[in-house]
Amino acid sequence: MIKDITIGQFFPGKSFIHKLDPRAKIILTFVFIVALFLCKNFFSLGLLFASALISIAVSKISFKVILKGLKMIVVLVVFTGILQIIYNDEGTLLWKPFQQFDFAVTTGGIFSAVFIIIRIVSLILFSSLLTYTTSPTMLTDAIERLLSPLKLIKVNVSSLAMMMTIALRFIPTLIEEIDIIMSAQKARGADLETGSLTQRAKALVPVFIPLIVNSFRRAYELAFAMECRCYTGDNKRTRMKEMKLGIRDYTAFLIVLLLVALVIATSFFNISSWFIFERVI
């Protein structure tokens, strides 16, 4: 069911990761993702993958939830894996099923497939960990702060942040509403699950028309309510909760810095040859 989507959901908790400053978390996630793309060998990639797993363990979010989130990208992962095997002809030849086609499974292909898969999985792990451990309000607050230098070039950052907050705020509401409308139309005998693709697309009309109409209604009501409270998008607002970087955040920065240094060292300065791990790409 539509409610079972876990990507982007927030799981409240009190772990080290939950308590990190959201700004620090966003920056660290970003750094991790960049580092993932800098990786050139299994050693550095394994290091990052392991740190993703360790961070999840520290956050105390159950692996069941994480696996459920990963289920969504299984198709993508398998598809990229297959493409890698097809298009990479390096290394020794393992299997060539059709003589007339230029298709062959090679060690290089398999290595790069595994490499890409671990990379995508780690990417999803890190980014979902961010949303699993940070409430949407904290997240938008942090983004607003991080973008605040843009005010210098006359970008209305607080309006942007407000739009984001509203959008995030209404995701669960809309999901709930889709659920209600789908139930209501199903109760009237609408068949939303079977039939050809076009039939199913057509069956969604009775769901999406009310959804869109209701969204407009909500938007008008919300705008009206905000105006009644004299909201102007003015950016001279003070905060109820001030964000402050603490020793915890600096520790996290330090750990990540070390990891990135290791990744760069092994990927670009051939230090990997000190270890038994082979260069793949």
Added chain:
Amino acid sequence: MVILEVKNVSYGYSHGTPFEITALNNVSFSVEKGELVGIIGHTGSGKSTLIKMLNSLLKPESGQVLLHGKDINANKASIKEARSKVGLCFQYPEYQLFEETCAKDIAFGPKNMGLSTEEVKERVLKAAEFVGFSKELLNKSPFDLSGGQKRRCAIAGVMAMFPEVLVLDEPTAGLDPIGRFELLRMIENYRKDTGATVMIVSHSMDDIAKTADKILVMNKGTLAMCGSVQEVFSKADTLIEMGLSVPTATSLISRLRAEIPELSPDIFTVEAAAEELSVYFKGRTSK
């Protein structure tokens, strides 16, 4: 004759997350043909989950729902049958209208049942009659109607399927007193005309006292009480403990009884209270 039977049904949401809730816990009851059943309960007591079970929109995690003695979740055909025989009308149904005209929207249900064009047309007219819709209104866009008219249009959309069991989740919420009165009368008309069973979820004890033959009281996912209007509303203390209340007339009479012990405790509607008081005052003046 028992038409619908709920047997030991349990259900929970969001298993495996911190938001896990047990919405229904071992609920059992049965509903007779032609009965009007009122369902009351505090917010979050499991009423909405319960009614979704009745036409297989949700499947019980344990237990069964039987329609005419047959499990509705047995196979695809039985689910389809349950969807057409148990008509479900959710809270604020006016937000689910989608067609260009009211007539087309009301026709959505019967059309999905695979009826012929003529029969669909006939049913639309009949349903429109139940809710007091003129031909003129039928050809209007549902988005141009007033709130009360939209509500009636949506309810007609469910009635047009002629369900044997009509289930309505707070049909009168947000309506003015006249609108509420009219809507309840329309539902009553439907029941009398088709002999159908009606189940109404409501927060208005007055509406329930006035219309229901039987009341189900839900509390924290369990069925706390099940009985006649008198059986349920005579237990005022238990109801108040569950965050519910008794009908206005009942609480008025019970306060008057402190002064006038001769009054009957079994007063649940305004009409009955008026009758009881006039009898009492006539008796006093004649003395």
